Amino acid sequence: xxxxxxxxxxxxxxxxxxxxxxxxxxxxxxxxxxxxxxxxxxxxxxxxxxxxxxxxxxxxxxxxxxxxxxxxxxxxxxxxxxxxxxxxxxxxxxxxxxxxxxxxxxxxxxxxx
Amino acid sequence: xxxxxxxxxxxxxxxxxxxxxxxxxxxxxxxxxxxxxxxxxxxxxxxxxxxxxxxxxxxxxxxxxxxxxxxxxxxxxxxxxxxxxxxxxxxxxxxxxxxxxxxxxxxxxxxxx
Numbered sequence: 001x002x003x004x005x006x007x008x009x010x011x012x013x014x015x016x017x018x019x020x021x022x023x024x025x026x027x028x029x030x031x032x033x034x035x036x037x038x039x040x041x042x043x044x045x046x047x048x049x050x051x052x053x054x055x056x057x058x059x060x061x062x063x064x065x066x067x068x069x070x071x072x073x074x075x076x077x078x079x080x081x082x083x084x085x086x087x088x089x090x091x092x093x094x095x096x097x098x099x100x101x102x103x104x105x106x107x108x109x110x111x112x113x
Numbered sequence: 114x115x116x117x118x119x120x121x122x123x124x125x126x127x128x129x130x131x132x133x134x135x136x137x138x139x140x141x142x143x144x145x146x147x148x149x150x151x152x153x154x155x156x157x158x159x160x161x162x163x164x165x166x167x168x169x170x171x172x173x174x175x176x177x178x179x180x181x182x183x184x185x186x187x188x189x190x191x192x193x194x195x196x197x198x199x200x201x202x203x204x205x206x207x208x209x210x211x212x213x214x215x216x217x218x219x220x221x222x223x224x225x226x
Contacts, residue, residue, distance in 0.1 A: 003156075033214060042119075042203060042218035043157075056213050091157070100145060100164070100207065102214065104157040 002026070004105035006092050012111045013082055021077045021108045025094030032075050033102060034067055035091040043091065049075065050097070082112045115140035117206050119217035126194055127225050134189040134220050136178075136204035146187040147205040148178055149216075157203070163187065174198070196226045 005024045013019050025032050034046040045059040049069040060066070064082075069075040079086055089109050093102040120135040138144065148160040161172025168180040178189045187204060204217040 031212065035216070043216035045213065045215055048213055050212055056211065058213070093157075101147075101159050101162060102149075104149075106156055 004092055004094055004103050006090075006105040006108050008108060009106065010109045010111075012113065014113050015084060016081055018078065018080045019082055019110065021079075021090050021110070023075045023077070023092030023094075023105060025073070025075070025092070026103055028072075028096065029094035029103075030072050030097050031095045031102075032069055033093045033095075034075070034077050035093070036061075036088045037091060037107070038088045046077070046090075079110075082110075084112050086110060087112045115144070115206050115208055115213075115215050117204055117215050117217035119202075119204055119220050121220045122218070123221045123223070125223045125225065128196055129193050130224075132189070132191040132194045132198075132222070134202055134204075134222070136187045136189065136217060138185050138187070138204075138206040138215075140185075140206060140208055143209045145207040145209060146178070146180060147207070148172065148176070148187075148189050149203045149205060150200050151203070151219075152200045160189070160202070194222075194224050196224045198222060199224045 007022045030051045032049045035043040047067045048056040064080045067077045089107040091107045093104045095102045116139045118137045146163040149157045150160045151157045163170045163180045171177045176191050201219045201221050203219045207214045
């Protein structure tokens, strides 16, 4: 079936604007993760959803960042009042509880001018 | 909270050389361990994983990794690298209690033909 998809693939925005990034996980996957990858750096965990449990938001860098997930489907990562340091590739991954292998999407490259 | 350390930022090898990439983690409980690879221009994909059992795990493309519990390590090895192994390699740790996932900063491997 289809893999994890993310949209948009690229987003250029002005400092201070809000942005929304979307992730469509693999159908049936109960777990969904958001990561940030700055240029030349590793993956930075942001937030994790597992079924109907409360999300693990421990990785969100500030209160400008938030994410929602509708049931076990689409997730949206919102960044309010964007700053230049928010420029990065935002990756989404999903996994089934049993297998635990995370399948990654292609990412959204965010550039804040 | 768990953390993952990858000691080598950039490794340069000639074809047919042997490879070992270090990964150490810090976590107080039982973990699942992963190596992911990101080839140029492609998504992150799973190379191999360890959940339990034989601590020597074999993955795709001739890669293997050994879990040494006493050293909190999960080093990645390949006896003879190829030019096509040029990629970025990420070690990851998942805590089995709270399911959160942490990635190392990554090691960039360049294989010279």
